[in-house]
Structures are given as structure tokens and as C-alpha cells.
Amino acid sequence: MPAANIIELRQLLAERFPGLRTRILSATKHAFWPTGIPQLDESLRGGLAKGALAEIVAQQHGSGSALLMTALIHRALGENKFTAVIDGQDSLDVTQLGEDLSRLLWVRCRSTAEALKAADLLLRDGNLPLVLLDLAANPAIQLRKIPATTWYRFQRLIEQTSAVCVVLVPRPMVAPAQVRITLRSRFSITALEREPQELLRELKLEVAEARRFSETRELESQSA
Numbered sequence: 001m002p003a004a005n006i007i008e009l010r011q012l013l014a015e016r017f018p019g020l021r022t023r024i025l026s027a028t029k030h031a032f033w034p035t036g037i038p039q040l041d042e043s044l045r046g047g048l049a050k051g052a053l054a055e056i057v058a059q060q061h062g063s064g065s066a067l068l069m070t071a072l073i074h075r076a077l078g079e080n081k082f083t084a085v086i087d088g089q090d091s092l093d094v095t096q097l098g099e100d101l102s103r104l105l106w107v108r109c110r111s112t113a114e115a116l117k118a119a120d121l122l123l124r125d126g127n128l129p130l131v132l133l134d135l136a137a138n139p140a141i142q143l144r145k146i147p148a149t150t151w152y153r154f155q156r157l158i159e160q161t162s163a164v165c166v167v168l169v170p171r172p173m174v175a176p177a178q179v180r181i182t183l184r185s186r187f188s189i190t191a192l193e194r195e196p197q198e199l200l201r202e203l204k205l206e207v208a209e210a211r212r213f214s215e216t217r218e219l220e221s222q223s224a
Contacts, residue, residue, distance in 0.1 A: 033130070033164050036075045037068070037200055043207035044179065050162045053155050055177035057169055058136045062191075063183035064203050065136045065168055070096050071200055072132065072166065077103055081129045084122050088115040089137040096196075112142035116150060123157040123165065131158075136168040143173065152176050182206045 034047035041047050048054050058065035069085075074097065076083040084105040085092055092106060105128070109115040112135060119133045135143060151167075155176040158165045167174050174180075184204040191199055 035072060037071060037203065039203065040181065040205060040207070043205075048164045048166065049178050050164055051159045052165070052178040053151065053158060053174055053176060054164065054166045055169060055172065055174040055180045056136075056166060057172055057180060057182045059170055059182070060186070062185070062187040064185040064187060064199070064205075065183060066093070067187070067196060067199055068183065068203065069132060069134060069166075069168060070196065072130070073097055073104070076130045077101070082127075083130045084128045084132065086115050086118045086122070086131070086133045088112060088133070088135040091137055092134070112138045112146065116146065119154065119165075120157075123154055123161075123163075126157070126161045126163070129163055131163060131165045133165070133167045136170055138170075140170070143169070143171075146173065148175060176210075178210050180208045182208070 032044070032046035032049055034041050035044075056065065056068065070093075073083055073085065077097070077100070080103065082103045082105070084107065086107045086109065088109050088111075090108045090110065092108075094101065094106065097104070105122075107115075107118045107122075109118060115133060115135060115138070119131065122128060122131055151174045154165065167177070172180060172182075182205060184206060185202065187199065
């Protein structure tokens with residue numbers, strides 16, 4: 001992302017959410033943010049951890065990544081939370097998010113590099129309760145170029161806040177994430193005709209905490 005765009009993003013953040021810092025500093029004392037998705041919140045023992053990275057892995061098309069991300073955005077906006085979506089491939093369908101998007105910051109990117117620069121800026125700002133970084137559809141050749149240090153830098157930035165940062169990727173890659181959510185659903189094209197809430201009840205996922213990542217990788221390699 002060119003330097004001029006970074007400056008524009010800073011200005012947009014200040015103009016779109018004036019006085020945001022004061023509100024966020026008085027955030028709730030709870031350590032988790034309930035997503036409102038029962039099978040996810042139960043597995044997470046309350047919800048997504050604040051001040052930590054969460055990784056959502058969508059290895060196949062139709063696994064429910066767009067459905068889950070839309071549900072998280074809906075939940076946050078319904079709670080009047082300021083939310084940032086860093087759209088790695090400019091693929092977000094905002095028509096599914098309702099009419100009041102005044103608390104949504106949608107950063108439309110054209111590459112993985114742009115998306116990471118935008119995420120770095122927003123996490124450094126430290127004032128958004130929910131930051132979603134969607135790289136699920138980005139080309140593998142771009143994702144392979146992400147240094148491992150990038151994720152550790154993001155974790156250091158967010159652990160000083162009460163924010164939730166969710167990274168959507170097509171394969172496991174966010175090493176310092178506190179939790180990894182792997183989507184196992186297989187929705188067909190006909191699912192688009194059904195209500196989102198109905199589909200959410202059928203969403204299949206596996207949750208692994210950080211200390212279990214090594215076990216998960218071993219099981220995945222055995223089944224490959």
C-alpha cells in the first residue's frame with residue numbers, strides 16, 4: 001500500500017470514528033467477546049479472546065468462511081462496536097450487512113501486501129474492538145511471502161489492547177494465534193437460497209487452542 005494511501009487511511013479513521021479512543025478505553029472487563037454462534041462460543045468457553053489473534057482456516061470453497069465473517073460483523077455492528085474489515089481481495093458483499101454501516105471501516109485491498117500494511121496500521125491505532133483480516137481468497141504465491149515475524153508483530157500490538165483480531169486464511173499460517181478455527185462445512189451453491197441463520201446452525205468447525213496446534217498439525221499430516 002503506497003504511503004499516500006496509508007495517510008489517507010489514517011485520516012479516514014480519524015474522520016469516521018472521532019473520539020474513538022475515549023470510548024474504547026472504557027471497554028468491558030470481560031476477557032472474551034461472545035460471537036453469538038453457539039457451537040463456536042461453547043468450544044471457546046465464552047467467545048473469542050480479547051487482546052489476541054484468532055485464526056480461521058477455510059481450506060475449501062463452500063466451507064462457510066464468508067458466512068462466518070458476515071455473522072461476526074453483524075454481531076459487532078448489532079452491539080454498536082466499531083469494526084474494521086481488511087478485505088484482502090476486495091470480495092466482501094456489503095449488501096448482506098444491512099443498511100447502517102456507519103460503524104464499519106471497510107479497507108478494500110488489491111493484494112496481500114496491501115492488506116498486511118493496513119492491518120499493521122489499524123492494530124497500531126489500538127482503538128477498534130474488532131479487526132477482521134480476510135486473506136482467505138488471496139493467491140498462495142502472495143501468502144507464502146508473508147514473514148512469520150509479521151504475525152508475531154501483530155500479536156504484540158494487539159495484546160496491549162482489548163480488541164479482537166480475526167485472520168481468515170486458506171491454510172494454517174498464524175503461528176502466534178491463541179486459537180485456530182478450522183471450517184469443515186461443505187455448502188453447495190443452493191445454500192445461497194437459504195437463510196443465513198439456518199446455515200449458521202449447520203456450520204461445522206473444529207477449534208484448537210495454541211497449545212494443541214502441534215497435535216492438530218500431526219493429525220492433519222497423518223490424514224494427508
